[in-house]
Amino acid sequence: MRIRTAKLATNPLFIDLDPPSDDEAASSQARLDDLRSRQREAEAKLGRSGFVSPDEKTQLIVLDTGFPKTDVHGCERLIETLDEIRTQVAADHGVEIGFAGGPVVTLAEHSALVRGMLSSGVATALLVGIVLIAYLRSARLIALLGFILAGSTTLAFGLAVFTVGHLNAATAFLGAIIAGNGVNYGILLIARFREERMDHAPRSAMASAIATTLRPTLVASLAAAVAYGSLAVTSFRGFSDFALIGAVGMLVCWVASYTLLPALILRCASGPFPTRRLRLGPALAITFGFRRPRRVLAAVAVVSLGAATVTTIYLAHDPFEYDTTRLRSAGTDAVRARSWMARSDAAFGRGITGQTFIAADNLADIPAIVDGLHHVDRPGQRPTIGTVRSLLDVVPPDQPAKLVVLDEIRTMLDDAALAALTDDERADLAMLRPPADLAPITLDGLPEPLAAVLRERDGRLGLLISVRPHPSIDEWDGR
Numbered sequence: 001m002r003i004r005t006a007k008l009a010t011n012p013l014f015i016d017l018d019p020p021s022d023d024e025a026a027s028s029q030a031r032l033d034d035l036r037s038r039q040r041e042a043e044a045k046l047g048r049s050g051f052v053s054p055d056e057k058t059q060l061i062v063l064d065t066g067f068p069k070t071d072v073h074g075c076e077r078l079i080e081t082l083d084e085i086r087t088q089v090a091a092d093h094g095v096e097i098g099f100a101g102g103p104v105v106t107l108a109e110h111s112a113l114v115r116g117m118l119s120s121g122v123a124t125a126l127l128v129g130i131v132l133i134a135y136l137r138s139a140r141l142i143a144l145l146g147f148i149l150a151g152s153t154t155l156a157f158g159l160a161v162f163t164v165g166h167l168n169a170a171t172a173f174l175g176a177i178i179a180g181n182g183v184n185y186g187i188l189l190i191a192r193f194r195e196e197r198m199d200h201a202p203r204s205a206m207a208s209a210i211a212t213t214l215r216p217t218l219v220a221s222l223a224a225a226v227a228y229g230s231l232a233v234t235s236f237r238g239f240s241d242f243a244l245i246g247a248v249g250m251l252v253c254w255v256a257s258y259t260l261l262p263a264l265i266l267r268c269a270s271g272p273f274p275t276r277r278l279r280l281g282p283a284l285a286i287t288f289g290f291r292r293p294r295r296v297l298a299a300v301a302v303v304s305l306g307a308a309t310v311t312t313i314y315l316a317h318d319p320f321e322y323d324t325t326r327l328r329s330a331g332t333d334a335v336r337a338r339s340w341m342a343r344s345d346a347a348f349g350r351g352i353t354g355q356t357f358i359a360a361d362n363l364a365d366i367p368a369i370v371d372g373l374h375h376v377d378r379p380g381q382r383p384t385i386g387t388v389r390s391l392l393d394v395v396p397p398d399q400p401a402k403l404v405v406l407d408e409i410r411t412m413l414d415d416a417a418l419a420a421l422t423d424d425e426r427a428d429l430a431m432l433r434p435p436a437d438l439a440p441i442t443l444d445g446l447p448e449p450l451a452a453v454l455r456e457r458d459g460r461l462g463l464l465i466s467v468r469p470h471p472s473i474d475e476w477d478g479r
């Protein structure tokens with residue numbers, strides 16, 4: 001409006017019969033002030049790096065890795081290198097440096113998994129050992145049984161090399177599970193052998209123990225193997241791997257208990273054993289030696305009905321845990337990494353990580369895909385799609401039309417009539433004047449920092465579209 005008024009003022013034949021009202025002038029000035037404010041904000045953003053916080057006390061360095069963040073060995077090498085750099089920089093400049101992101105979280109969770117696996121194994125050995133000491137009261141028998149369990153568990157994991165080939169978060173704890181269940185066969189065999197040993201020689205006692213326990217323990221072993229093996233029908237790799245290793249482990253424990261364990265007992269711990277019986281048996285007989293089956297069945301029916309009612313109510317209220325932050329490691333390294341990520345989010349906002357990439361087949365598909373993403377969320381529904389970045393951000397598809405508009409703006413700003421404007425207004429317009437040598441932006445002409453973000457490993461450029469979740473979406477919410 002100001003430009004139009006200035007041009008009309010230079011026309012001696014123009015007579016303004018309807019001068020703008022004060023409200024129109026105020027509205028025009030308000031729009032102009034708003035545009036100037038937005039211009040200053042844009043210039044301020046361009047004048048300061050987006051990787052420096054507004055208070056200029058925090059700087060962010062984003063490092064792209066050449067390996068997946070689930071590659072533990074790659075993460076270890078990276079963090080070791082960064083640790084050396086951090087030590088040197090901190091010593092020279094006295095700054096605080098922290099790491100966050102995928103590789104750091106991977107190492108923290110992996111370390112927590114290894115520590116948990118070791119601690120659970122030790123706890124299993126100690127607790128099972130205490131029970132066996134109380135029952136068997138024979139250091140030799142406990143040592144032999146422990147040897148069988150250790151060998152069977154090791155063999156089960158060794159056979160996993162030929163089945164699944166690796167361990168994961170679900171199978172790393174199978175050592176404790178295999179040992180805890182596999183010990184049953186040896187306990188039953190030893191208990192029966194001790195009873196037979198009171199009246200028979202070692203070999204006869206062992207033969208009788210094997211004959212009376214072989215079939216039921218084999219059935220129990222097969223049932224346990226089938227129970228574990230049933231998980232193989234799931235598509236979740238953690239469960240299917242668990243099925244293979246667990247099923248094999250149960251069978252290996254049973255085979256070792258009825259092949260190697262009898263020979264070791266006859267060679268190293270054939271008795272005689274103490275004849276004093278534990279008081280546990282008579283106490284259990286008094287507690288559970290019911291003489292009226294009908295009353296027992298009635299009581300069990302009442303308890304079962306109550307349990308079914310409680311379970312139904314519990315399931316009806318959706319008892320599943322959707323807050324996946326509760327499933328993360330509580331170890332020191334993991335907590336430290338999360339604290340640095342929180343500082344990054346506070347200084348730079350969310351969205352540094354958490355991108356999803358869509359790979360297009362050809363450049364012509366990019367506009368349609370981007371347009372489709374922008375129309376995923378329907379009005380009135382909770383938004384899911386956040387920032388969408390693509391080739392279109394740096395190589396707009398409608399450049400010819402925009403160049404025509406820019407030419408018109410340049411022609412308008414070059415009009416001699418603008419001499420009637422004030423010096424400040426002409427200075428503002430001079431800053432906004434489009435250059436005369438503008439040309440279409442092409443992929444080949446992109447600056448390397450922009451091209452590097454769009455380039456794939458095989459050299460293809462511009463086929464990737466990054467999508468971030470909407471800021472209102474909690475990425476740790478399973479829903």
